Amino acid sequence: MTSSSAGSSASSPVDRAFEAALYTDADSALDTAASLLAADPDADPELERRGREFVAAAWRRGWQPADVVRLVRRELDDVHVRLVSALIRAQAPDDRSRGPRWRAQLEELTTDLSSQDRFARATSVLELYRLLLRLPSLEPLDEPVSRHSSAEPRMLTRIRALLAKAEATGYPDEAEALTAKAQELMARHSVDEALLDAQAPTHDSPGACRIGVEPPYEQAKAVLLDAVATANHCRAVWSEAFAFSTVVGFGPDLDAVELLYTSLLVQATSAMTKAEAAQRAGGRKRTKTFRQSFLAAYAHRVGDRLRAAAENQVGDDLLPVLATREVAVTDRLDRMFPQTTTTRLRGVSDEAGWLEGSDAADRAQVKSRKPLR
Template identity: 30%
Template sequence: MNNDLLQATVNAARLQILDAGARGWLPDDLRHVLSTGPGLDHLLHTAADLITFLPGPVAERWRRQSRRGGRPPRDMSLLRTWIVELRQLTDIPGADTVLRTDEEALAGLDEPQLKAHQRVQALLAKAESTTYEEEAKALLEKAAQLRQRYRLAEILDELTSGEGPTIATARIHLRAPWVPHQAQLLGAVAQPNGCRAILFHRKGLALIVGETADVRHVTATFASVNRQRDWFMRNSPGARAARKFDETSAYRRSFQLSYATEIGRLLRDAATVPQDAHRGAREEAAGKDALPALTHREVAVADAFNRMFPRRSSMNLSSRHPGGHADGRDAAHNSKLGPDQEAGLRGRRALSR
């Protein structure tokens, strides 16, 4: 192999990675959309050492996400493939608003906020781990109501301080297959929680835009229901019959569309704190006071999303399998709608595979 030609190609790939970094791409994003192979981590790490001209948060995330070590790439064909794919990448807007890590976010909470966060997380963990569906539903409803009340407190703080909402973005890496269907489920989770979502790259890079706490909640909730989508899709009552009659693809398309639609409806219902005797007069008054701030938050999110993505199109996904439609609807009702409680799903449900 011509070593000079190889080194020139490595340098060309590194320059394209630097350009992608300037366009808002992070190492984890590039690992997701590029054809993976030996040497990519080496290129990303050496590029991270050079990305000092980017805004502070972006450079810091490059340092966090790059991995030291590994040998330089030596596959010329792979290097050329990376170069072609990197040249096709477009700007990712909002790079300076990328959601902080969990450690950074929790460190920024005061004691009441941290306790509120822990209460919701504890309810959701219990809901995911119980083997009784009715108990899980009751726990999830309580967690959803608490989340909305804490959200109300956040909005009232904005109203009192006169400060607007802090807009954040999050990157979601959707794994093939069924990327468009997963993106639809992401939108179904985002909308009831005050966020917007978009499938940015065909290989499964999706972005969420919203107020910081809302984006974090959507990210965690989607991680859970998306994993449940995959499990139910393979194990629901009609899945075996669909395989037997060679209808698996049609069944799964219909299942996922129905599942996303029903999850969205359930989350919209859960996001509404009941107007009943359990709510005190003070809470009712606070809710009314927060309406202008809530409207302001929704407008701010919509404006930010429209600025970031002024030109976008909608997806049209078909659904023609009645069994898949019914199973998707039923599976949504049996899903745990809280953030990512991985142990519960891989515990009791994995045993029935």
């Protein structure tokens, strides 16, 4: 008996199913492999163990839980999202210690599995494993290294609460006051951390996080996120293929970018819905081009307002400290992304949408505040 025949006779149903289905896109091969697995319940533990190995391999390639879930949601179906979420949760106890952002992503996973017959479940699992097997390598992310309380839970909870109230209120004056207060807290937190870092024997270092930039109209959303990142002493690089932007910066600034971007996006969506309803009430039907132009104008105008506000955020005595941190952020970005291009708005053709978006951006809560000293 040859060694090859011995290996073949000893191969498990999971091995045979993988050989048949994971390296081809043919539906017939997928059906054959799913039938093998469905017929053998004893193969289930090994099948799950292999899935955890695929998840661990994704982490070694630079992926994070939210990145994987985002891609699975875009490429496959809800059942696959639940499957991969369950695998990520199952793999977590075997993983090394991670930072607070990683833990937050784990807490957001939805793992309720819908009932499927064995063949349908095996098919879904194999489709998911095909995708996980082919994940490319991404730039590895490190959580910001800080010896200070850069992620004070009470501070961030208060900021989130203020922004949530600003988004929910129907009174513009109240929304402006709430958002201005949230921005003041974010800026003060960032400056306090910068001063602590300047006085510390060993300086903190910048880290990076990924923020989802989901379709539709993702180009305008990426431009908006870039503007928010720049105004908060961060830099953003959009990865269109994977529906996220990588934001590089210090811990408090990354928190500010996530919070403010989310709030502005909520405000933009609400304003766009109202403006579109008014347009349709007047007999207009070209809603897609209206929305695209609206969000493009909103991103452009908010970017202008954020840049103008950023010029007066701090006093002259803090400029050297922030400049030093900006150099560190730029250096980290250049090492992660040696070649980057600027995202420019394209396909903006609806004048009414552009005007409405610009007006909405002027109403958005990005009010400047007194210089911080």
